Each structure stands twice: as structure tokens, then as C-alpha cells.
Amino acid sequence: MRERHASQEARRARDFEAFVAGAAGRLLHAATLLTAETPDDNPRARRLLTLALAETYASWDRLRGDDPYDRTRQQLATRFAREAWHRHGTFGRQRRDRGGILAGLSPRERLMLVLRLYEGVTEEQTGALLGLPAERVRAICARAVATLLHPPPRPAPAVPVAKVAPS
Template structure:
């Protein structure tokens, strides 16, 4: 009995290690996009990934044919949404602008863009995962995409006294 239990635990650990070896890089990139951190300095993304993988490992025996990557992505998204809600309130009404490529977007916009465009999750699935209407997911995703494609102009540099004197 004890050997069978040890054998099952070893098999479970090998399966999970194989899953992590194949999926961790992509999940870390998604977490880095969500947190809008720089890829080489992403402690929040790494913590988000570690917690999501730990939750997935805890559920490993209960997956019963379900895609472990999908489960890990769900944990990643919901954990990020919950943390953003607590940190910024209402998913980003008052926030600082992180430095990553999606840093100018609100956390909810980042979450929807990452799920829809980077991960390829359907609108209906994204809406169900986050408890939002499909139309709201579409609107936020469209607005975020437009903001990325047409960023606001950078503020003009102030004119100095030397520049004024140089103009005829």
C-alpha cells in the first residue's frame, strides 16, 4: 500500500514537472504582461506564476482530463484580477503607470488583452471567467487595443530662453 502511494506521488510529480517545463515560460510571459513589469525585473509576475502553479499542483489529481494549462491560466487571471482590485480598486481607477509594454493600460484592460490576444481565449470564455458581459469584454478590449495602437502624444518640451533667443 505504501509503495503504491509513493509510486503514485512520484508519477504525479513527474507529470507536473513535465507540464511546468513546457508551460512555465509562456505563463511567466503572460504574468509579466499582466503586471506590466520589465521581463528582466518581474518579481510580481514570478510570484503570480508561483501561486498559480501551486494551486494547479494542488488540483492536479482532480483535473480528470481537463487541460492543466487552461487551469493554470485561470488561476493566473483570477489571482491577478483579485490583486488588482485590492491594490488599485475597481481594477485600476487609481493606479501608477508601470514601465512594461502594457504599462499605460488599466489592469483590467491588460487582463483582457492578454487573455484575448496573447492567450487566444474566446470572448465568451473570458467573460465567464471574469463575470463580465460579453459586450463589456469586447468594448474594453477594443478600447485597450486602440490605446496601444494610437498612444496619446507625448507632452511638448518647454521652450528655454536660449531657444527663444535663437529664433528670428
């Protein structure tokens, strides 16, 4: 009995390791886009991915034909949304410049854009995941794309004033 259990655990671990080897790079990139961090400095993205993978591993035996990548992506998205809500008290309006390519977008806009354009999730699936109608997902994505294509002007850098020597 113990040998059979140990064998099942070893197989489970091998299967999960194979999944992580194939999917972790793409999922980390998605998490990095979500957090608006740079690829070489992304501790929040790595933490989000680690927690999502831990959740997937915990439910590995219950997947029963479900796609582990899809499950992990859902965990990543919901954890990101929850964290953005708790961190800022809002999910849709807060913008923080961290240096990533999507830094000018709100957390909600980043989430919609990553799911729709990077991950190829349909509007209906994205809406169902976040509790929004597909039309709202479409509008948020359109606004995010418009913001990326035509970013608001940044303030001009301050010009140092030349000191005049007294005469």
C-alpha cells in the same frame, strides 16, 4: 501500501514537472504582460505564476481530463484581477507606468488583451471567467487596442532654463 502511495506521488511530481517545463515560459510571459513589468525585472509576475502553479499542483489529481494549462491560466487571471482590485480599490481605471509594453493600460484592459490576443481565449470564455458579458469584453479589448495603437500624448519634457550671467 506505502510503496504504491510513494509511486503515485513520484508519478504526480514527474507529470507536474513535465507540464511546468512545457508551459511555464508562456505563462510567465503572460503574467509579465499582465503586471506591466519588464521581462528582466518581473517579481510580481513571478509571484503570480508561482501561486497559480501551486494551486494547479494542489488540484493536480482532481483535474481528471481538464487542461492543466487552462486551469493555471484561469488561476493566473483571477489572482491578477483580485490583486489589482485589492491593491488599487479599482480594477478598471488605475494606470501605472512600470515600463512594460502594456503599462499604459488599466489592469482590466491588460487582462482582457492578454487573454484575448495573447492567449486566444474567446470573448465568451473571458467574460465567463470575469463575470462580464461578451459585448463588454469586446468593448474593453477594442478600447485597449485603440490606446496601444494611438497612445495619449505624453507631456513634453522640461527644458532647462539657461542662467543668464549678471552684467
